[in-house]
Amino acid sequence: MNKKYDSLFTPWKIGNCEIKNRIVLTSMGGTDLFGWMEKNHFDKAGADFILSVAKNNAGLVLPGCQPVYNPMFGQWLYKNKKMYKELAAWMPEFHKTGAKLFVQLTAGFGRSFTVSTMMETLYNNPVLRVLSKPVMDLDKITASASPSPNRWSDKLPSRALTVEEIHEFVTAFGKTAKLLKEAGVDGVEIHAVHEGYLLDQFTLDYVNKRTDEYGGSFENKYRFAVEIVQEIKKQCGEDFPVSLRYSVVSKTKGFREGALPGEEYTEAGRDFEESKKAAKYLQDAGYDMLNCDNGTYDAWYWAHPPIYMPENCNLEDVKNIRKYVDIPVVCAGRMNPEVAANAISNGDIDGAGFARQFLADTEWVTKLMNDNEDDIRPCILCHSGCFNMCHYKGVPNDQDLSDSLHLARCAVNAETMQKDKHFIKPTTSPKKIIIIGGGIGGMEAARVLKLRGHEPIIYEKSDRLGGTFIAASAESYKGKLRDLLSWYIRKMEQMKIEIHLNTEITDLSQFGAAPIIVATGSTARVLRNVPGHEKMIEACQFLTGTEVGETVAVIGGGLTGSEIAYELALKGKKPIIVEMKDDLVSQKGVCLANSSYLREWFAWKNIPVYLETSLKEVRDNGILCVTKDGKEIEIACDSVISSAGYVPTPLVSKDKKPSNVELVGDCNGIGNLRTVIWRAYEVAMKL
The missing domain is CATH 3.50.50.60 (FAD/NAD(P)-binding domain)
Structure with missing residues (x-):
């Protein structure tokens, strides 16, 4: 391993819990151990992903955030005892890896709950609202600190949570944490004073207008979060580690309006002066670690940085907050491993948080340790597979239901959280398979075919591989896309795929009855x-x-x-x-x-x-x-x-193609990188 990464692989402690290295998988909805937006159960798909990350040398692993009150079916997380028994039976296998597991618990989303058109209909139709309440009580799960607009919809406002409901949540955190401890989990993380979720909404002045014991003064705003850690410590003991997911600065100008890097603005949420005080206050209340970034759902690009955000975008604020606490601090947000290692070496932070890179390649830490960095499949920060909650004028969350229910998949890795249908199955009848087009779709098909035991042959009319992805990755800020293109080309070389450049194919009949994949892309609409x-x-x-x-x-x-x-x-x-x-x-x-x-x-x-x-x-x-x-x-x-826009350019139309021909990529229908890669994978698996 390159010595510049040495500090990433030193041990550290959260309370009395020793972690073998400084690599932290931060939580992502969809990688849950107890299910996501479904009835709670021990989730084998989530457990397989978490175990794969642990086996590949992550130090601290946090599954997807788990609401203590399930938005679907209104179930309290502590009431299903069976899944804790199954978790307890699984924990020894996890601990064989040497990693530690903290389960992230959340009070929910409040006004940040991603409302869809269907939910608007359920809420605004009196009959449907009553009928749907046992399945999805939108009035309860969107409740906030004070009456406020939903982040996604003007048609489903949030009411104020009652004091009785707050106490219910506090009790639920304690009971859930105790069950997790009894199952062998190493700690919990409270999600939290972070990202404009429900608990954070109580701390933010532009949301919380309460005049009771949960609003007004500094102590009242943070009371909910303090009562939670106190209850957990009461139920689980002082030595049971409790981390807090924490946004150092809200970076928010107001409802649905964020502040961009470098922009001068007036902070509507938590500024750094308040954060200094809050971090110390929360530490003294009992929290054993701060797992940090910035932002709210109103400034979502800080907590979920797209490719336009700078690398290590939250590091300076996290380094600064580290000066005001005595507990470990983790930084997340487009972290570069080398920069993270330097920050740890300098004592600026204690751990480095990574999330989406694990979706793109669960083995990336192992590859880093083995000096195989070029083999790491990069995350391109697109969000189109993992978190494609979409919003534009006139619509709430415009997202397919399958995506809403199955987060944490990956555009560049068709297998992530989909191994029930996407997995490499060796062929029993190896054959030559012709691929027309050497773009991402053609190369992904070739990669999967080769892994299965086939002999793919690529014909590309230009003098290089990449197709339209060469242009798509050309902008100055798209280095990660260029890394992905390099990864694919490297795979073609490593796998010794036969490639014919400068070879345009216009007649498929020359290949006879051989299986053919057409991946000829599209042309610009004129x-x-x-x-x-x-x-x-x-x-x-x-x-x-x-x-x-x-x-x-x-x-x-x-x-x-x-x-x-x-x-x-x-x-x-x-x-x-x-x-x-x-x-x-x-x-x-x-x-x-x-x-x-x-x-x-x-x-x-x-x-x-x-x-x-x-x-x-x-x-x-x-x-x-x-x-x-x-x-x-x-x-x-x-x-x-x-x-x-673009127009598909298949060599043969869908309705006239011979039975031995399959279409992949934009020639099959204009989409995005996710549709290209997933379709290519699926076609390669059925040949």
């Missing part, structure tokens, strides 16, 4: 009905090097267009966005943490955005647009980039 369309630069052309002028109009404010505008601004250009819909990134599958960053960044930097506006004509020195009410607008610019 706005041929727009006069002057030939003057436009297509998005991929810009991304692969075509020069543009100083002021650039980007036609299309979806994710691709918005990211291009962001890149233009980073390069010192003056982008202008023209979008037909009523919001930017108005598309399913893009996490609110990602889209809200872009929307708020454009507003902060005064990037002109024309919504509900269509392109009518491209001229030599600008464009002519039309608003939804028919008003014409002339916009001066030096260049125009078209980001109007």
Whole structure:
């Protein structure tokens, strides 16, 4: 192992609990031991993931946050004794790894609960609200410190939690922690004074307007969190470790409005001055560790950093809070292992938290230790597999139900939390399989086929592998995407996949009856009905090097267009966005943490955005647009980039393809990297 990582692999203590190294798997909803958004039970899929992480040299492992009151079916977590017996039977296997397990418990989401259209309907229809109450009591599970707007929906506001309900929660934390201790769990983490969840909502002035013992003064705001740790210590003993998930600074300007890195703003939530006092106060109340980052659901990009956020985005604040407490402090948020090692070596933090990287590659710590860093499959911070809770103007959480119920899957790793249907099964009849197209879809199919024992052969018409992902990963801030492309190319080399570059295939009949996978991608949609369309630069052309002028109009404010505008601004250009819909990134599958960053960044930097506006004509020195009410607008610019979407380009259409041909990637239907990789995996598994 490279010596620069040595400090990551030194032991440390949380209370009297010794942890073998400083690598912490921080909790992610969906990796739960007792189920996620379903009836509580010992979850074997979650347990398998947690065990895999532990076997691969993580020091402290935290499963997904477990509500002590289950949002589904209204079940208190301590009431199902059977699952604790099953957990107790499993714990010896976990402890063989040498890792320690803390189970994260939460009081719930309050106003941050991700409301969907279906939930709006259930809540606002009096009959349905009564009928659905035994399954999902929305009035209870969205209750907050005070009446307040839901983060996702204007149609389902939060009421104030009653004092009696608060006491119920406190009791439940104690009973649950005691059962976990009896099952052999090493500690618990309270989720917490963090991310604008329910407990945090009590501490935040812009949410908590109470005048009873849980509002007003500093001590009252933090009373709920203090009573929880006191109850746990009462039930489990002073030596039972209790960690606190803690947001150092809220980075929040108000309801549904975050503060971006470098932005000057007035803090609506917890500022650093309050945080210094709060951290010490919570330590003295009994918490044995602070597991830290920043943000709230209103500033979600701090707790769930998209690729636009800087690496180690929370480290400075966490280093500073470490000076004011005597208990260990962990930092999470786009942590770079080398930077984390240096911070630990300097005594700035005690542990380094990592989450989504474990979804992309559960073996990444082992690979780091074995000097195989190039073999680590990187997380690209897309959120499209793990946390694709999506929100744009006019909709609550726009997310498929299957995604709502199955978080913590991974766009770049089809097997993560899906091993019931995605697993490598060796073939009993090895054969040559032709793959037309060497993009991500073609390479993923080749990788899986080779692992199964087949002999894939890739034909790629260009002089390099990567397809449209070369352009998609070109922006300056997309280093992680370029790392993924390098990982795939390295896999092709390691697995000795036969590859023919500069070879365009137009006739599939030459391969006879051999199995064929077509992964030929798509082409840009051309706005041929727009006069002057030939003057436009297509998005991929810009991304692969075509020069543009100083002021650039980007036609299309979806994710691709918005990211291009962001890149233009980073390069010192003056982008202008023209979008037909009523919001930017108005598309399913893009996490609110990602889209809200872009929307708020454009507003902060005064990037002109024309919504509900269509392109009518491209001229030599600008464009002519039309608003939804028919008003014409002339916009001066030096260049125009078209980001109007893509059209599949299969060699053979779906309804006419021979039985030996399968379509993969965008040629099968325009999607995202997740749809490309998962489809490629599934096709490769059935051949």
